[in-house]
Amino acid sequence: MTTPPFPTPTAAELAVVSAQLGRTARGVVGIAARCVCGNPTVVATTPRLPDGSPFPTFYYLTHPAATAAMSTLEATQVMPELAALLADDEQVAAAYLKAHRSYLRDRSGFGEVDEISGISAGGMPTRVKCLHALAGHALAAGPGVNPIGDAALERSSWSPDRCRCDEPGAALRDAEASSA
Template structure:
């Protein structure tokens, strides 16, 4: 599945993402997934940041509750379990390789960066390295594309269908404007 071009990112969306991250957002080319309230959950980031640094993590998880939950899973050794699954299940391994290819195809229109030409994120296609990146990809691409990202989201106590934003007043309406 290839993600279509993103709508232009509004200044309000950049403010929300910056607040989520606790630092200025960099290189955002689109909002790839949203919370139930409309706030960004995953941003698509240019493969080369404005100051020139290569950045392979095209899908970057920004939602504080989602990132906290992926950190909790990582601390609970879920990556070890998923790494064993990847090693033992050829179907999961094949789908994970397809997820890697889909990730690279999604990122390609946003710039050719030779330093990261075959690098996706989260350890794809051969290992499980970062649940944040894999969950971000799964949220952006939808169910069935990234099997490890899907498993992380299933295991998570967080859900994109339920708003857990700390500042609901910062929520965005469907048109990207601040919600009333």
């Protein structure tokens, strides 16, 4: 069994993630996707948090602009449109099932947790439940892996190709300076 290729996060990266979340980051095992400026966008988390809680969301969207864009999509009722795409297109449904299996495989490299066995995130493999989780997976896995996550990113006002941080690299640079 292999795990996704990301190094252990640095103290500076964890500080950036904590600032993005507005709370202390928990159970982070890696930065799974980054903004073009280098700031974290998606973290990978342990399937069991340090307090013992099971946590199925292995790929967790942290970038504030990306998170806001997914919240806006959810508020504008795009989820029923994506659910209809899933229900009406056999190829999309098959790719979504494959994405679910890939997600579980990635997470299993960091431990198995009985309470969440077979549960991935975002409603996979049969529903569209949380665009934040699906976009996080799409960003971490890359285009073409999670069709619903890809579709959410395409419909959003946020793009992984354009920095929307206050100042490109500032959060990471500032965190690195304070941890030195």
